[in-house]
Amino acid sequence: MNLFKKTLAIAIAVASVAVVSSVMAEEEHEKASPEKMAIEYRQAAFSMIKFHFAPMGAMVKGKMDFNKDEFAKNAEAVAALSKFPIHGFPEGSDKGADTEAKAEIWTKMDDFKKKMETFQVEATSLAEVAKGGDMAAIKPQFGKVGESCKACHEDYKEN
Amino acid sequence: MNLFKKTLAIAIAVASVAVVSSVMAEEEHEKASPEKMAIEYRQAAFSMIKFHFAPMGAMVKGKMDFNKDEFAKNAEAVAALSKFPIHGFPEGSDKGADTEAKAEIWTKMDDFKKKMETFQVEATSLAEVAKGGDMAAIKPQFGKVGESCKACHEDYKEN
The missing domain is CATH 1.20.5 (Single alpha-helices involved in coiled-coils or other helix-helix interfaces)
Structure with missing residues (x-):
């Protein structure tokens, strides 16, 4: 050569x-594996929920001026989005990508689903209450939504 | 010392x-800057839409068995989620994180919004048609949703 x-x-x-x-x-x-897609899906859903939840929190705490229309829109968005994360927890998706989901989710799925439903119910109530634009009524219901997040995070989320 | x-x-x-x-x-x-948060928000919304859209595409193309209940659920999810991406395009969010969104979005916002609304309308129609479970009726409407995606991507998305 x-x-x-x-x-x-x-x-x-x-x-x-x-x-x-x-x-x-x-x-x-x-x-991408179905597990990876599911993990990314639920993370996307939670990040969208957080995007709408955060400004409501700032308004409730008085860190941002209360704008009742903005608040109501965000509450409606969280209520609609609350139905989605559950699609991202199929069997086997405790692994497959970086995740903070604890393995207990899949061994206690009934309880996990119940906690997710509580979140959906409370978020839907908040969207209803928010239409009235009365912060005195909004504040305790916003608290209930926050508690429903926390209850699930404590049992099923790392960190 | x-x-x-x-x-x-x-x-x-x-x-x-x-x-x-x-x-x-x-x-x-x-x-995180509001721009970065908006960019991540819209990317999350689109990735969730894709998650539900992909299995419908596979069923329409015969690459996956047609399951009318699964199809209807996915169609309903896409219809619901189609309302969300638009929240992720505030003024100034052409920059702030990796994005494939073209700057034209903000100079032609009316057209961009119109195209997003077409997507919402077609996706809502697909959810309705999908309830019937008739692939002969589903297929052309699925095509219209796909075209509404493509029309916007061609003008406003890199790659």
């Missing part, structure tokens, strides 16, 4: 490895 | 830097 052919052969080999690696990376990206 | 004191002084200095860095990192974490 002359030098030109050698160089060409090496170049082709290097390019092939690059192409194969890239295709494999692409496939890996496309074929 | 004797060796013991020197060592102690250095240890305290190192520990202080570690504590300060950790506190700063914590504060940075807590104080």
